[in-house]
Amino acid sequence: MNNLHAIVQQLVPEKELMPTTSASELIEHVCSNRYKKENCSKEDKQGFKQLPRVLQDIILLIDLDTELNINGVLGFIENSSGRYLDETIDVLGRIRAVNDANALKEIKDILREYDAGAHKLNDDIQHLQQYEVRSYAQTHPILDDEFYDRIQRAEEKLYINANQENVFDHLMRYIEANKKELMDEIVVYL
Template identity: 35%
Template sequence: MANPPGEYRSMPVADILDSLAIQICEPPLSKLREDLRSIPEVLRIPILIIDFDIEVQMNGILGFLENSTGRYLTDTIDALETIAAHDAAKTLRAIHRIMSEHGVTVERLRNDFADAQEFQITSFRELHGDELSQMADLIVGEAGELYIYDPAAAQVFDLLLAYLERRRDEFVASLEACASA
């Protein structure tokens, strides 16, 4: 990791979180993301929330659900609940319910990519068919309630920082263990 683990002990939690967000796609953190359920909750929660936020900011809610980060939809909901981001968790639960009502899983959305070419530009409708267009519209409408689109909504990263502040030593120890693995 770019910052030596010893430096984390003297850094504010906000700076550590910023560092984590920058390094999340690089080894050794990128390896951890292959099986997030195997890492300590205090590290898993910020990774899930950062991944969710980045994906939705870049590709919208449908991009999140289609991407590998979508595999962790339920875990992301749990992470949001754990830090008390109840409104965001409620919105994601509603999105999950919409998918269930349409008989769609994240795995199905991911499988539709099997025949796509790398860097292929396509639309949700082209990739998943007309039958899922109504579901997509409902999901996008529901996602409008997320903090990402509503500046008046609860600030998820403020809640995440408060959660990590209360667990600072455990958070730093998890990062140190990750760096030495």
């Protein structure tokens, strides 16, 4: 993350617009610019940790939501986003998405029981050949049917599967309630 100021400037609206930017607009702006090549890569964990916390929170939730929609919770865990499982749980707690935080804590506990943390699962997929297609069980042979059943039951408690509020609703309320402090963190980079 070579130029933190430039990255923040690309992720958020212009400085003049920040005072009137709503939580929804800020999230939308970060979502629109999150995956541009020149913007922050979570692979650079130190650089990512230097971003204003509200931007880290938004990015972590974008990545959680994307992975859950595309690959489910196990895809989230085994991909690079899973390396931020603890931080994602913290964000969910901070924005009061308690059911989701508890579901991810339960999943983390199951992973720990099987000695299958995010780093281990991510390392397993790094050994695959490009374009190699394998089932989750083939990629991670240490996991059994009971593991998958327990993960599935815990995953069903997440907002994406349960009939509860979306994490972005919680995030918008959190940003609006703490707007001045959060925006002040961002503006110093603009």
